[in-house]
Amino acid sequence: MASLGEELRRQRELRQISLREISDATKINIRYLEALERNDFRHLPGGQFNKGFIRAYSRHIGVDPEKLVDAYMEELQRQAGTAETKVAPEPAGRHPWRILLMAAAALLILMGAGMAAWRFLVGPRS
Numbered sequence: 001m002a003s004l005g006e007e008l009r010r011q012r013e014l015r016q017i018s019l020r021e022i023s024d025a026t027k028i029n030i031r032y033l034e035a036l037e038r039n040d041f042r043h044l045p046g047g048q049f050n051k052g053f054i055r056a057y058s059r060h061i062g063v064d065p066e067k068l069v070d071a072y073m074e075e076l077q078r079q080a081g082t083a084e085t086k087v088a089p090e091p092a093g094r095h096p097w098r099i100l101l102m103a104a105a106a107l108l109i110l111m112g113a114g115m116a117a118w119r120f121l122v123g124p125r126s
Contacts, residue, residue: 004068004071007071008036012061019037022057022060028057032045036053039079054072
């Protein structure tokens with residue numbers, strides 16, 4: 001089965017409709033329409049906006065909007081699944097910068113406590 005973007009582009013080209021025409025009619029930025037056709041959802045505003053864009057686009061080209069919104073949701077899940085497999089989790093306890101940060105904070109606290117103790121023991125200078 002074709003992806004959402006491929007289906008949108010194919011249906012648009014079958015009807016000989018340009019992206020500019022869709023953009024002018026729907027008031028959707030042409031960059032968003034191009035991103036939809038590439039299945040590049042990172043460059044879209046997200047959430048209900050994306051669904052609204054797909055509905056407006058599909059209505060303009062004469063395709064069932066809900067069918068394409070469903071295809072969008074499936075594509076979104078598919079992309080989320082591949083993104084999870086690509087990112088390897090970092091091993092636990094492998095954050096040296098956190099250890100250094102905690103050590104520096106502990107050192108500053110000890111220095112402050114030492115200075116306070118020194119002032120208390122030595123007393124104010126006259």
